[in-house]
């Protein structure tokens with residue numbers, strides 16, 4: 001196949017940041033994607049409906065002329081979150097989901113949840129009102145090995161939430177393990193999983209072999225090869241409960257190339273080229289549209305996009321920048337370590 005036309009895709013997990021960084025990264029998403037679920041882990045976090053409304057306005061202001069892109073706003077769940085604010089923000093159309101960060105799990109998560117049962121009353125109200133919960137699925141206990149944190153989260157946190165509040169719709173974001181895939185597949189309706197572009201391409205060797213490669217460090221951290229293969233099978237299966245969330249998460253190179261480097265891979269520029277490559281390798285190009293354009297809106301109960309994009313397989317590798325410039329310095333772009341031939345026409 002040399003050409004593929006699909007409905008315009010959406011990104012169901014994206015970090016747009018704020019200020020200069022927002023200005024620099026937003027065009028790389030709005031060029032190709034119609035909508036994105038925007039993560040609320042700013043400093044301070046997007047914790048109330050009023051914060052989300054103000055943040056949405058800043059995003060709309062930063063949009064390049066002529067791009068039609070809709071940011072889908074989320075609230076950052078804290079132990080002080082008011083259920084009334086969540087429900088009214090959802091019913092009024094300002095927010096579409098709430099994000100659970102276990103405190104300390106990742107970038108700007110220190111205001112997250114320490115005691116999950118403390119937020120059960122809010123989760124119960126969300127279930128009644130139909131507000132979905134997006135989950136960063138890693139425990140933070142110091143005795144749990146970083147490579148096991150997702151599997152332990154499923155057992156200790158996610159499964160108990162689902163037992164206790166079966167009506168809550170949950171998105172297990174950026175699944176990195178076969179345990180996560182198996183959990184979503186074996187659960188009845190009401191839970192879905194997003195998968196990032198980079199976790200379909202790299203395993204943990206990319207970070208650790210031949211020297212430390214900070215630009216492949218993200219959270220949840222990439223796991224061993226068998227997990228990557230499980231993610232590929234799920235993403236390319238066409239199954240309705242798996243869809244794209246790039247987790248494109250820009251950090252300045254100076255913050256990544258450091259003795260304590262930040263977690264995050266910036267992939268919005270070449271994500272669609274990378275995904276077409278992966279789906280072609282898996283002989284599943286006919287299922288790319290399900291993963292990037294159909295399954296996400298299906299789970300969130302939103303209409304699919306009517307516009308289309310055309311992907312073209314070039315003769316020469318696609319030219320994309322190694323890094324982008326921002327007012328505060330460069331940000332390195334995800335390097336899949338192979339040439340990309342699929343391009344968005």
Ligand code: DOR
Pocket residue numbers: 015041106107136217218219220249250263264265
């Ligand atoms: O690698 C990551 N970066 N994982 C996250 O969960 C957060 C993100 C960020 O905000 O930088």
Ligand code: ZN
Pocket residue numbers: 013015039247249
């Ligand atoms: Zn993220």
